[in-house]
Amino acid sequence: MYTEIVIGLLLCFYLTTSKCKVDESIQRISKYEDLDLERQLKLLxxxxxxxxxxxxxxxxxxxxxxxxxxxxxxxxxxxxLQLKPSFQDxxxxxxxxxxxxxxxxxxxxxxxxxxxxxxxxTKEDLIRAKLLPKHSGVLSRTMPPGYEITYDHKKEKKQETPFDRSL
Known part of the structure:
Protein backbone atom coordinates (compact mmCIF):
# COMPACT_ATOMS: atom_id res chain seq x y z
CA MET A 1 0.00 0.00 0.00
CA TYR A 2 2.76 2.43 1.00
CA THR A 3 4.83 1.62 -2.12
CA GLU A 4 1.82 2.22 -4.38
CA ILE A 5 1.35 5.70 -2.89
CA VAL A 6 5.06 6.50 -3.30
CA ILE A 7 5.04 5.25 -6.90
CA GLY A 8 1.90 7.29 -7.62
CA LEU A 9 3.47 10.44 -6.16
CA LEU A 10 6.70 9.88 -8.09
CA LEU A 11 4.72 9.37 -11.29
CA CYS A 12 2.76 12.59 -10.71
CA PHE A 13 5.98 14.46 -9.96
CA TYR A 14 7.62 13.11 -13.12
CA LEU A 15 4.65 14.00 -15.31
CA THR A 16 4.40 17.55 -13.99
CA THR A 17 8.12 18.28 -14.29
CA SER A 18 8.45 16.72 -17.75
CA LYS A 19 5.55 18.86 -19.05
CA CYS A 20 7.20 21.99 -17.68
CA LYS A 21 10.41 21.15 -19.52
CA VAL A 22 8.53 20.82 -22.82
CA ASP A 23 6.77 24.16 -22.30
CA GLU A 24 10.05 25.86 -21.34
CA SER A 25 11.82 24.50 -24.43
CA ILE A 26 9.09 25.97 -26.64
CA GLN A 27 9.29 29.33 -24.90
CA ARG A 28 13.08 29.47 -24.87
CA ILE A 29 14.51 30.26 -28.25
CA SER A 30 18.02 31.34 -29.07
CA LYS A 31 18.91 34.90 -30.04
CA TYR A 32 19.60 33.70 -33.58
CA GLU A 33 16.13 32.11 -33.83
CA ASP A 34 14.56 35.24 -32.36
CA LEU A 35 16.30 37.43 -34.96
CA ASP A 36 15.19 35.04 -37.69
CA LEU A 37 11.58 35.26 -36.46
CA GLU A 38 11.78 39.08 -36.40
CA ARG A 39 13.09 39.06 -39.99
CA GLN A 40 10.22 36.82 -41.09
CA LEU A 41 7.69 39.06 -39.33
CA LYS A 42 9.03 42.12 -41.16
CA LEU A 43 8.56 40.32 -44.49
CA LEU A 44 5.08 39.01 -43.67
CA LEU A 81 -5.16 44.24 -60.18
CA GLN A 82 -8.68 44.45 -61.56
CA LEU A 83 -10.84 46.25 -58.98
CA LYS A 84 -14.18 45.88 -60.75
CA PRO A 85 -15.31 42.88 -62.80
CA SER A 86 -15.27 43.31 -66.55
CA PHE A 87 -18.77 41.78 -66.77
CA GLN A 88 -22.12 42.53 -65.13
CA ASP A 89 -23.72 39.68 -63.17
CA THR A 122 2.77 36.98 -34.53
CA LYS A 123 5.87 35.21 -33.25
CA GLU A 124 3.62 32.61 -31.68
CA ASP A 125 2.14 31.86 -35.12
CA LEU A 126 5.61 31.28 -36.57
CA ILE A 127 6.68 29.10 -33.64
CA ARG A 128 3.46 27.08 -33.95
CA ALA A 129 4.15 26.59 -37.66
CA LYS A 130 7.63 25.26 -36.89
CA LEU A 131 6.14 22.68 -34.53
CA LEU A 132 4.03 21.11 -37.30
CA PRO A 133 5.23 17.71 -38.52
CA LYS A 134 8.19 18.28 -40.81
CA HIS A 135 7.45 15.31 -43.08
CA SER A 136 3.84 16.13 -43.95
CA GLY A 137 4.71 17.46 -47.43
CA VAL A 138 7.02 14.54 -48.25
CA LEU A 139 4.43 11.98 -47.22
CA SER A 140 1.69 13.51 -49.35
CA ARG A 141 3.86 13.34 -52.47
CA THR A 142 4.66 9.65 -51.97
CA MET A 143 1.09 8.48 -51.35
CA PRO A 144 -0.65 6.42 -54.03
CA PRO A 145 -3.76 7.95 -55.62
CA GLY A 146 -6.94 7.35 -53.66
CA TYR A 147 -5.36 7.75 -50.21
CA GLU A 148 -5.19 10.64 -47.79
CA ILE A 149 -2.99 11.28 -44.76
CA THR A 150 -4.28 12.35 -41.39
CA TYR A 151 -2.08 13.23 -38.44
CA ASP A 152 -3.34 13.07 -34.88
CA HIS A 153 -1.03 15.39 -32.95
CA LYS A 154 -2.42 14.16 -29.62
CA LYS A 155 -1.45 10.58 -30.35
CA GLU A 156 1.47 11.57 -32.61
CA LYS A 157 0.27 9.00 -35.07
CA LYS A 158 0.02 9.05 -38.86
CA GLN A 159 -2.84 7.19 -40.50
CA GLU A 160 -3.29 6.38 -44.17
CA THR A 161 -6.89 5.91 -45.25
CA PRO A 162 -8.53 5.33 -48.65
CA PHE A 163 -11.14 7.85 -49.72
CA ASP A 164 -13.73 8.07 -52.45
CA ARG A 165 -13.34 10.99 -54.89
CA SER A 166 -16.76 10.39 -56.45
CA LEU A 167 -18.52 12.48 -53.80
Missing part, protein backbone atom coordinates in the same frame (compact mmCIF):
# COMPACT_ATOMS: atom_id res chain seq x y z
CA UNK A 45 3.51 42.01 -41.92
CA UNK A 46 3.08 44.85 -44.39
CA UNK A 47 2.73 48.52 -43.32
CA UNK A 48 -0.83 49.13 -42.16
CA UNK A 49 -3.13 51.94 -43.25
CA UNK A 50 -5.45 51.12 -40.34
CA UNK A 51 -5.26 48.57 -37.50
CA UNK A 52 -8.34 46.88 -36.05
CA UNK A 53 -8.66 44.56 -33.05
CA UNK A 54 -11.32 41.93 -33.75
CA UNK A 55 -13.94 40.61 -31.38
CA UNK A 56 -11.87 37.39 -31.28
CA UNK A 57 -8.78 39.22 -30.02
CA UNK A 58 -6.82 39.09 -33.27
CA UNK A 59 -5.15 42.15 -34.76
CA UNK A 60 -6.10 42.86 -38.37
CA UNK A 61 -4.12 45.33 -40.46
CA UNK A 62 -5.71 47.10 -43.40
CA UNK A 63 -2.98 47.14 -46.03
CA UNK A 64 -2.82 48.69 -49.48
CA UNK A 65 -4.57 46.38 -51.93
CA UNK A 66 -1.54 46.46 -54.25
CA UNK A 67 0.84 45.41 -51.44
CA UNK A 68 -1.10 42.35 -50.29
CA UNK A 69 0.85 39.16 -49.62
CA UNK A 70 -0.30 37.42 -52.80
CA UNK A 71 1.69 39.89 -54.88
CA UNK A 72 4.95 38.80 -53.19
CA UNK A 73 4.80 35.73 -55.43
CA UNK A 74 7.32 36.16 -58.30
CA UNK A 75 4.72 34.99 -60.83
CA UNK A 76 2.49 37.93 -59.87
CA UNK A 77 5.16 40.65 -59.86
CA UNK A 78 3.76 42.56 -62.86
CA UNK A 79 0.16 41.56 -62.25
CA UNK A 80 -2.45 44.26 -62.83
CA UNK A 90 -27.46 40.10 -63.70
CA UNK A 91 -28.41 37.12 -61.50
CA UNK A 92 -27.26 38.71 -58.23
CA UNK A 93 -29.99 38.38 -55.61
CA UNK A 94 -30.33 39.41 -51.94
CA UNK A 95 -28.80 36.16 -50.61
CA UNK A 96 -25.69 36.68 -52.72
CA UNK A 97 -25.29 40.22 -51.38
CA UNK A 98 -25.40 38.96 -47.79
CA UNK A 99 -22.87 36.15 -48.31
CA UNK A 100 -20.44 38.36 -50.22
CA UNK A 101 -19.36 40.12 -47.03
CA UNK A 102 -16.78 38.10 -45.18
CA UNK A 103 -17.35 37.76 -41.47
CA UNK A 104 -13.93 37.89 -39.85
CA UNK A 105 -14.92 39.55 -36.60
CA UNK A 106 -14.28 43.16 -37.60
CA UNK A 107 -17.65 44.21 -36.25
CA UNK A 108 -18.64 47.72 -37.36
CA UNK A 109 -15.04 48.53 -38.29
CA UNK A 110 -13.96 48.01 -41.83
CA UNK A 111 -10.95 48.74 -43.95
CA UNK A 112 -10.85 51.92 -46.02
CA UNK A 113 -11.48 51.70 -49.75
CA UNK A 114 -8.38 50.50 -51.60
CA UNK A 115 -7.17 48.33 -48.71
CA UNK A 116 -7.69 44.72 -47.66
CA UNK A 117 -7.87 43.14 -44.18
CA UNK A 118 -4.95 40.86 -43.31
CA UNK A 119 -4.53 39.20 -39.91
CA UNK A 120 -1.23 40.25 -38.34
CA UNK A 121 1.24 37.38 -38.00
Missing amino acids: NKPAIKTIKTEFGHIVDCIDINKQLAFDNPLLKNHK TKLNENDKITRHLKIGLGKNSCPKGSVPVRRT
Whole structure:
Protein backbone atom coordinates (compact mmCIF):
# COMPACT_ATOMS: atom_id res chain seq x y z
CA MET A 1 0.00 0.00 0.00
CA TYR A 2 2.76 2.43 1.00
CA THR A 3 4.83 1.62 -2.12
CA GLU A 4 1.82 2.22 -4.38
CA ILE A 5 1.35 5.70 -2.89
CA VAL A 6 5.06 6.50 -3.30
CA ILE A 7 5.04 5.25 -6.90
CA GLY A 8 1.90 7.29 -7.62
CA LEU A 9 3.47 10.44 -6.16
CA LEU A 10 6.70 9.88 -8.09
CA LEU A 11 4.72 9.37 -11.29
CA CYS A 12 2.76 12.59 -10.71
CA PHE A 13 5.98 14.46 -9.96
CA TYR A 14 7.62 13.11 -13.12
CA LEU A 15 4.65 14.00 -15.31
CA THR A 16 4.40 17.55 -13.99
CA THR A 17 8.12 18.28 -14.29
CA SER A 18 8.45 16.72 -17.75
CA LYS A 19 5.55 18.86 -19.05
CA CYS A 20 7.20 21.99 -17.68
CA LYS A 21 10.41 21.15 -19.52
CA VAL A 22 8.53 20.82 -22.82
CA ASP A 23 6.77 24.16 -22.30
CA GLU A 24 10.05 25.86 -21.34
CA SER A 25 11.82 24.50 -24.43
CA ILE A 26 9.09 25.97 -26.64
CA GLN A 27 9.29 29.33 -24.90
CA ARG A 28 13.08 29.47 -24.87
CA ILE A 29 14.51 30.26 -28.25
CA SER A 30 18.02 31.34 -29.07
CA LYS A 31 18.91 34.90 -30.04
CA TYR A 32 19.60 33.70 -33.58
CA GLU A 33 16.13 32.11 -33.83
CA ASP A 34 14.56 35.24 -32.36
CA LEU A 35 16.30 37.43 -34.96
CA ASP A 36 15.19 35.04 -37.69
CA LEU A 37 11.58 35.26 -36.46
CA GLU A 38 11.78 39.08 -36.40
CA ARG A 39 13.09 39.06 -39.99
CA GLN A 40 10.22 36.82 -41.09
CA LEU A 41 7.69 39.06 -39.33
CA LYS A 42 9.03 42.12 -41.16
CA LEU A 43 8.56 40.32 -44.49
CA LEU A 44 5.08 39.01 -43.67
CA ASN A 45 3.51 42.01 -41.92
CA LYS A 46 3.08 44.85 -44.39
CA PRO A 47 2.73 48.52 -43.32
CA ALA A 48 -0.83 49.13 -42.16
CA ILE A 49 -3.13 51.94 -43.25
CA LYS A 50 -5.45 51.12 -40.34
CA THR A 51 -5.26 48.57 -37.50
CA ILE A 52 -8.34 46.88 -36.05
CA LYS A 53 -8.66 44.56 -33.05
CA THR A 54 -11.32 41.93 -33.75
CA GLU A 55 -13.94 40.61 -31.38
CA PHE A 56 -11.87 37.39 -31.28
CA GLY A 57 -8.78 39.22 -30.02
CA HIS A 58 -6.82 39.09 -33.27
CA ILE A 59 -5.15 42.15 -34.76
CA VAL A 60 -6.10 42.86 -38.37
CA ASP A 61 -4.12 45.33 -40.46
CA CYS A 62 -5.71 47.10 -43.40
CA ILE A 63 -2.98 47.14 -46.03
CA ASP A 64 -2.82 48.69 -49.48
CA ILE A 65 -4.57 46.38 -51.93
CA ASN A 66 -1.54 46.46 -54.25
CA LYS A 67 0.84 45.41 -51.44
CA GLN A 68 -1.10 42.35 -50.29
CA LEU A 69 0.85 39.16 -49.62
CA ALA A 70 -0.30 37.42 -52.80
CA PHE A 71 1.69 39.89 -54.88
CA ASP A 72 4.95 38.80 -53.19
CA ASN A 73 4.80 35.73 -55.43
CA PRO A 74 7.32 36.16 -58.30
CA LEU A 75 4.72 34.99 -60.83
CA LEU A 76 2.49 37.93 -59.87
CA LYS A 77 5.16 40.65 -59.86
CA ASN A 78 3.76 42.56 -62.86
CA HIS A 79 0.16 41.56 -62.25
CA LYS A 80 -2.45 44.26 -62.83
CA LEU A 81 -5.16 44.24 -60.18
CA GLN A 82 -8.68 44.45 -61.56
CA LEU A 83 -10.84 46.25 -58.98
CA LYS A 84 -14.18 45.88 -60.75
CA PRO A 85 -15.31 42.88 -62.80
CA SER A 86 -15.27 43.31 -66.55
CA PHE A 87 -18.77 41.78 -66.77
CA GLN A 88 -22.12 42.53 -65.13
CA ASP A 89 -23.72 39.68 -63.17
CA THR A 90 -27.46 40.10 -63.70
CA LYS A 91 -28.41 37.12 -61.50
CA LEU A 92 -27.26 38.71 -58.23
CA ASN A 93 -29.99 38.38 -55.61
CA GLU A 94 -30.33 39.41 -51.94
CA ASN A 95 -28.80 36.16 -50.61
CA ASP A 96 -25.69 36.68 -52.72
CA LYS A 97 -25.29 40.22 -51.38
CA ILE A 98 -25.40 38.96 -47.79
CA THR A 99 -22.87 36.15 -48.31
CA ARG A 100 -20.44 38.36 -50.22
CA HIS A 101 -19.36 40.12 -47.03
CA LEU A 102 -16.78 38.10 -45.18
CA LYS A 103 -17.35 37.76 -41.47
CA ILE A 104 -13.93 37.89 -39.85
CA GLY A 105 -14.92 39.55 -36.60
CA LEU A 106 -14.28 43.16 -37.60
CA GLY A 107 -17.65 44.21 -36.25
CA LYS A 108 -18.64 47.72 -37.36
CA ASN A 109 -15.04 48.53 -38.29
CA SER A 110 -13.96 48.01 -41.83
CA CYS A 111 -10.95 48.74 -43.95
CA PRO A 112 -10.85 51.92 -46.02
CA LYS A 113 -11.48 51.70 -49.75
CA GLY A 114 -8.38 50.50 -51.60
CA SER A 115 -7.17 48.33 -48.71
CA VAL A 116 -7.69 44.72 -47.66
CA PRO A 117 -7.87 43.14 -44.18
CA VAL A 118 -4.95 40.86 -43.31
CA ARG A 119 -4.53 39.20 -39.91
CA ARG A 120 -1.23 40.25 -38.34
CA THR A 121 1.24 37.38 -38.00
CA THR A 122 2.77 36.98 -34.53
CA LYS A 123 5.87 35.21 -33.25
CA GLU A 124 3.62 32.61 -31.68
CA ASP A 125 2.14 31.86 -35.12
CA LEU A 126 5.61 31.28 -36.57
CA ILE A 127 6.68 29.10 -33.64
CA ARG A 128 3.46 27.08 -33.95
CA ALA A 129 4.15 26.59 -37.66
CA LYS A 130 7.63 25.26 -36.89
CA LEU A 131 6.14 22.68 -34.53
CA LEU A 132 4.03 21.11 -37.30
CA PRO A 133 5.23 17.71 -38.52
CA LYS A 134 8.19 18.28 -40.81
CA HIS A 135 7.45 15.31 -43.08
CA SER A 136 3.84 16.13 -43.95
CA GLY A 137 4.71 17.46 -47.43
CA VAL A 138 7.02 14.54 -48.25
CA LEU A 139 4.43 11.98 -47.22
CA SER A 140 1.69 13.51 -49.35
CA ARG A 141 3.86 13.34 -52.47
CA THR A 142 4.66 9.65 -51.97
CA MET A 143 1.09 8.48 -51.35
CA PRO A 144 -0.65 6.42 -54.03
CA PRO A 145 -3.76 7.95 -55.62
CA GLY A 146 -6.94 7.35 -53.66
CA TYR A 147 -5.36 7.75 -50.21
CA GLU A 148 -5.19 10.64 -47.79
CA ILE A 149 -2.99 11.28 -44.76
CA THR A 150 -4.28 12.35 -41.39
CA TYR A 151 -2.08 13.23 -38.44
CA ASP A 152 -3.34 13.07 -34.88
CA HIS A 153 -1.03 15.39 -32.95
CA LYS A 154 -2.42 14.16 -29.62
CA LYS A 155 -1.45 10.58 -30.35
CA GLU A 156 1.47 11.57 -32.61
CA LYS A 157 0.27 9.00 -35.07
CA LYS A 158 0.02 9.05 -38.86
CA GLN A 159 -2.84 7.19 -40.50
CA GLU A 160 -3.29 6.38 -44.17
CA THR A 161 -6.89 5.91 -45.25
CA PRO A 162 -8.53 5.33 -48.65
CA PHE A 163 -11.14 7.85 -49.72
CA ASP A 164 -13.73 8.07 -52.45
CA ARG A 165 -13.34 10.99 -54.89
CA SER A 166 -16.76 10.39 -56.45
CA LEU A 167 -18.52 12.48 -53.80
